[in-house]
Each structure stands twice: as C-alpha cells, then as structure tokens.
Amino acid sequence: MKLILKALREGLGRLVIFVDWIFSPPRIERNDEDQAKIDQQTKDIKLYQFYACPFCTKTRRTIKRLNLKIETRNAQGGEYREELILKGGQVKVPCLKVVYAGEVNWLYNSNDIIDFLNERFS
Numbered sequence: 001m002k003l004i005l006k007a008l009r010e011g012l013g014r015l016v017i018f019v020d021w022i023f024s025p026p027r028i029e030r031n032d033e034d035q036a037k038i039d040q041q042t043k044d045i046k047l048y049q050f051y052a053c054p055f056c057t058k059t060r061r062t063i064k065r066l067n068l069k070i071e072t073r074n075a076q077g078g079e080y081r082e083e084l085i086l087k088g089g090q091v092k093v094p095c096l097k098v099v100y101a102g103e104v105n106w107l108y109n110s111n112d113i114i115d116f117l118n119e120r121f122s
C-alpha cells in the first residue's frame, strides 16, 4: 500500500513537471546591470527540493519567472538531506536556505518562499 501511494505521488509529480514544461512561464527581462545585481544577491540562496514534488515545481516556476539563478539541491538523499535535517530542522521540501549578512535562515513552505521571492525580486 505504501509503495502504491509512493508510486502514485511520484507519477503525479512527473505529470505536474510535464504540464509545467508545456506551460512554462516567461522570464522577466532586466538590463545587464540589474541582472548582475540580482545574480549577486541570489548567490547565497539555495533551494532544497525533490525533483518530482509539486510544491517544489510551483516554487521553481516562480524562480524561473523572476529570472533568478538559484541553485537547487536534491534533498532526497545524501549530504543535502542531512544538512536539511541538522540545520533546517526537518525534511520538508521545498526549503529555501537564505544567507544574509552572515545569518542563515531556513524558509519552509512553498507559499512563504514564493511570497519572499516576489517581495524581494519582483
């Protein structure tokens, strides 16, 4: 039963990715100077995620639409999963790690992440 649910979730996630690919949002355009400033600011922001998670897909759409260069980190296993548990506090994705003025913040919940990105980079 657990396996079936897992397969269904994975299938749904991949369907969402396919639909996202078809209806991919256009990227906002900036002049080179503004884009360079934004790229500098996003250097210290990382998205911990699962590839086929619908909440992560929704978050990645915003990142794409806002034309942000944010590194994505696979938290399904390995060092990034460990880091998420140890430093973020839980394995829940998406999670945005934001390093600002030497302080590290772990922002959970796709809607909160999207609001943060829209407010800071729109």
Ligand SMILES: N[C@@H](CCC(=O)N[C@@H](CS)C(=O)NCC(=O)O)C(=O)O
Pocket: 050, 053, 054, 055, 091, 092, 093, 094, 108, 109, 110, 111
């Ligand atoms: N309300 C959360 C839901 C996030 C969520 O349920 N993520 C699932 C993956 S789709 C998760 O992290 N599950 C933990 C796990 O599978 O270990 C959001 O919008 O970000």
